[in-house]
Amino acid sequence: MKIRLDTVVKTFDTFRAVHGVSLEIESGELVALLGPSGSGKTTILRMVAGLEFPDGGAIYFGDENATDIEVRHRGVGFVFQHYALFPHMTVGENIAFGMKVSKTKRSATEISGRVTHLLRLVQLEGLQDRFPAQISGGQRQRVALARALAVDPKVLLLDEPFGALDANVRRDLRRWLRKIHDELGITTLFVTHDQAEALDLADRVVILDKGKIVQSGTPEEVCRAPASAFVMNFLGDANRLKVTVSDEKAQIQGVVFDADGIADGPAELFFRPVDVTWREDGHGIQATIARVIDRPDSRRVLALTVDGQSIEFDAAPEFPFRAETRGFVDIRRPRVYPA
C-alpha cells in the first residue's frame, strides 16, 4: 500500500512539532525517518498510524484519504518503542490478541495455527507460553513484531525498534528485519535517531530536523551529497572550518576549494576525518598535531590550524605521533555550505 503525506502539520499546545511534511512511500518500500531526538519522528509515525491527528494536511493510504480514520480501522501494524506487550498475557496470547478482537472471525484452530506460523517467522518457536517478563529484550521486540504482523496490516510502522537493545543484538535484528521485510514485501516506515541503522536497513532515508524534512533519498544519495551542513554533520563525523567565499571559490590560508553556487562572504568547509591526508611538505592547510587517540583499526589525530581551528582525521595505525609536529592537511571531497 502506497502512503502519501501532504503538508502535514502538528502543533502541541503552542509548540509546532511537525511543519508541513510531505512524503511519499511506495508500496513495498522500506523507509527510515531519521533525525535527532525531538525532531518530530514519533509524531509523524503516530499520525500515519492514527494515534495522533494532524492539525493540517492530509494522509493518503493508496488513493483513500485516511486522515480521519481512527487507528483501529486504519489497518496498520505499530511496533512501540518499549514494545508495549500485554504483561498479563503469554507470548502466544499477545500475538493472538489482534486476531481475537478482529471483525473477521477466525476459528480457534485457525488462530493457533497462525500464531505458530508467526512464531516460526520471528524465530521464537517454543516460547509461546512464556510471559513477556520471562523473555529477553530482543525476543520481546520480535514478539511485538509478530503481534503487529498478525492482523495482516497494510503498513508496518516501527518506532525506534532497536533503541533499547545492546549493540550486537541491534545489528543482528536489523539485518533480520530487512530479511522479513523482503519476504513479506510489506510497506514499512521506521523511526530511528541512529544514522548507521537507517543507512543499513532502509531503501530510502528521510532526514528530519526540527519538524521539517531536510533531505530525502537513497542511503547513497544522502551520504554522497548531503544537502546541508546539518545533514553532513548528522550523518557522521565531520570537520568544520571557517572559510571565506568570493567568486564561487572558498579560501582558507591561501588554499582554494570549489564553492559552486555559494554566495560571497563567510561560509563553512566540511570534510570527513577519513578524507584527510597528512603531509610533511607544502600542500594543504597548515596545522600542528596536538594529540592522538588510538582505535582498534586506526589512529584519530587531533590537529590545530594556524588560526586555532581544530581538525580531526584518521590515520593508519603506523602513524607516528609527535606532538607539535607541523605539517599540512590535504583534504579530499570537501563540501562548502553557507555559514
Added chain:
Amino acid sequence: MAKAKTRRPPRIGEAPVFRNSMIVIVLTLVALVIVAPLAVIGFEAFSKGIAYFAKTIANSDTRHAILMTALTALIAVPINTVFGVATAWAITKFDFPGRRLLLIIIEIPFSVSPIVAGVAYLFVYGLQGLFGETLQSADVRILFALPGIVLASMFVTAPFVARELIPLMQAQGRDLEEAATSLGASGWRTFFSVTLPNIKWALLYGVILCNSRVMGEFGAVSVVSGNIRGQTNTLPLHIELLYHDYNAVGAFAAASILAALAVVTLIAKVALERRGAGRVRRPSLAGTAPATSETTP
C-alpha cells in the same frame, strides 16, 4: 561486634540516646493511642459473657443498624467504584479540557470535614434547601432516609478508588491501550482485556478502603440521617446512641463488629499489598527493558 568498635562518625539520629528515646516514645504512643482502646473494645464487649454479647447484637435496633450499614455499603461502594474507575481512566488515558480541574475536584472530599459535607446536603435537599420544596411535593424523601445516608457516604468516599488507581495508571502510561486499539480492539474490549487486568489489585484495594470508610462514616451521616433509632441510624451512629444510654456493653459489642470489619480490611490490605496493589508498579518489561545480550539468528 567488631563492627560496633570501628569508629565512624554517627550519622544524624544515630546517637543511641536519641534513637532509644525515639523508639520508646513511638511505642508508648502506639500502645496508648491505638492498641489500648482497641483492646478495651474487645474486653468490654465480652465483659458480661458471650451470651450477653449475643443478646446485645440480636437487639432489633442494633440489627437494623447493621442492616442499614450493609445496605449503604452495598449501594455506595459499587457506585463509587464505577465512578472511581471511570475518573481514573478518563484522567490518565485521555486529554480533555478540565482534566486538571477534575483531578483537584475529586480530592475535595478528602480535605473537607465530613460534617461540612453533611451540612451541605442539608442545604441542598433539606426542607428549606434548594430542592427541598420540589422534593417534598414529589414526595421523595432524601434526608433522614437511606438515600441521604448513601449520598453522604458517597461524597465522603468518592476519591478512594480513583486515588488508588490514578498513580498506577499514570505510571503505566497509554502504550498498552494504544497497542490494543492499533490491533483493532474497541474501547470496551481494551478496557476489559488490557486495562482492567493490569489494575485489578489496586482496584480491589481501593474498593476495600472505600468500603471500610463507608461502613465507618459518622460525621456526614449523622447530620443527614436524623439518627432515628431503628429507622435511620447506621452502626457508628447506633454505637453513639447506645453509649449515651449508658449501655456500655452494648456500645462496645456493636463497636466490636466495626472493629472486626476493620481487621478484615487490614488483612485484605496486607494480602493485596503482597500482590503489588497500592504500590506504583510497572511490569518490568514495559518500561525500559534491560538490554539483554543474546545471539539472534
